[in-house]
Amino acid sequence: MSDLLMKLNRNPATSAITKALGLPNPVELARERGAYLAHPFEGKTALLARSVDGYAADALFRSLVDAGVTPIEQAPPEGGPPLDIVAMDATGCASPAHLRALYDAFHPIVRRIARNGRVLLTACDPAMAETPAAAAVARGVEGFVRSLAKEVGAKGITVNLAYVDRDALDRLDVPLRFFCGMQATYVTGQVCHVKARVVAAASTPFKNALAGKVALVTGAARGIGMATAERLAQEGATVVALDMPSAADDLHQACGRIAAIPLMMDISAADSPERLAKFFVERFGGLDIVVHNAGITRDRTLANMQDHFWDMVINVNLAAVIAIDEAFLANGVLRNEGRIVCLSSVSGVAGNFGQTNYAASKAALIGYVAAQAPLLAPRGICINAVAPGFIETAMTDDMPFVTREVGRRLNSVKQGGRPRDVAELIAFLSTPAVAGISGDTIRVCGQGLMGA
Incomplete structure (x- = not known):
């Protein structure tokens, strides 16, 4: 969805009004559309x-x-x-x-x-x-x-x-x-x-950084998941895009556009970890990158929250992540020098009204990556978390107008981010050359006022 305030600021007929009201005038953020370049800073000072x-x-x-x-x-x-x-x-x-x-x-x-x-x-x-x-x-x-x-x-x-x-x-x-x-x-x-605690990768190319790598992205039918699948594919990875069977139409359409492999599965099902491990062993002999993007919200204040809403969020956002990683790691499915990226949230950093279940699950992922990092370091595996803030997705499009406009301004750059912005951070943390960073949680939120 387009940013109404940015449109008003750029329209000569309305820019004087927004200035008189003291409204922010966000700049157009510079973004890359393509893959990494060998010499990205040429021509800069x-x-x-x-x-x-x-x-x-x-x-x-x-x-x-x-x-x-x-x-x-x-x-x-x-x-x-x-x-x-x-x-x-x-x-x-x-x-x-x-x-x-x-x-x-x-x-x-x-x-x-x-x-x-x-x-x-x-x-x-x-x-x-x-x-x-x-x-x-x-x-x-x-x-x-x-x-x-x-x-x-x-x-x-x-x-x-x-x-x-x-x-x-x-x-x-x-x-x-x-x-x-x-x-x-x-x-x-x-x-x-x-840090130098993780064994460095044997090859660390800057261009086509993920060539020859196999990646799994969960929750990939739309939004951040789809942007991540596309970004990893841009760097040469073979991407398996996973989502619920109910999202099959969107998933197949998106995968056709980026030549990814669609896979329909409910990650919270008891047999999903073993089925996933078997799939990657039989199809690719293993995998190199796991992006745990799939997640759900079931927002209610704690006093009004039904127990099954609590259980659903914890099972999908946290328990499924741990179970899948256990299956991949115990059986050697995730290869040495692999990368794991978990999608946390600024809600997991600072909490949020009506999200005790969601915040608990996302804060738990922050603790999970910090605890796993030293255990995986001898195999050259890095694990990190990404915590998005206000990202323009179909979910934010459905927000009430005032809530959406306020949410866009509560950060240092005075505007919402895009799914591609989160995908860029995930791609960075997925590259072989990022052997120095493991156990961290990095927010992609424009330095949102909440939790930053």
Whole structure:
């Protein structure tokens, strides 16, 4: 559905009215339509800032060069080109005085960051800091990132943070490409952890990143699931798109468009995990990517909720995920260097009125990926969660007008996201080169006010 406020702002006959009323004027967010490029930053202007005694600047420099841009280390003079990318190594910030480096780096240039610009900071993981003071300061960088993202979000600028360990600097390439690329247009104010605990993949191509991989996407007939199936297919994956038999018409139509394989099944049925495992072994010899997208809501306040509504949501959103993973992992169906992505929600981060069942299931997935990550690391398997916010789908189209309009504005970029925005984050977390990130939950919500 089109955004009425954006239409009014762009119409000369009504733009003066929206301005007089003080309504937001959201920018058109920049998005990619195609697959990953070998050199996505060609033609862009990138600035690299360093903190004293930081350890990630050289890795950031190399990654930017590999992506097609040689960064400058001093801002161009006034009147020069706007900055498309700003990367800062803040890993040297270990005392309160060191936080001044953030002010010194960004105060002179924050107004010169281009619309739809990208900002990425790196910092030491507080858990790895040498002293309590250093841990506090590292966490202070996170507060800076989240606040700066709110200040510049109206221009479509994203600001994110990667906590990176010293022994994981060689794993910064793909996180930098994602968070500094157009694929991150609805991911801002977020944090990831780049570590070396997961065995690195043998091959980590940037182009056709998923060639030769077999992927399962559940709940794939429409919305985020369908966008994810399409995005994985763009990167060369063979995609099996699963949904309920009742969605067969939509599923076959969508799969025909992207050459995916339709599979009708109720994932909450007791025999579904074993049936799925058998299917992938017999058809493909195994699989490489599992995207747990299928989910349901049965919203009621707790006092008014019927017990079967509680059970249905927990069974589909959580129990089925765990059971399917157990079948795939116990039988070696999910191959080494595999990827698992679970769809959580901002409701699982912050809770939501009338969603005790849904929020419980989605919060549980956040705990699940964090607990599974170290167990799967020796096999090179990464598991992460994605938490969407207000995404424009058929469900939001059915909302009352005022509720929908308010929901669109409750984030830093003042507009709803698209299924493709969630699919971009899922695709990123599914690539072989993202061996540094596992156990994380990343929100794709435009830095929604709830939970961000």
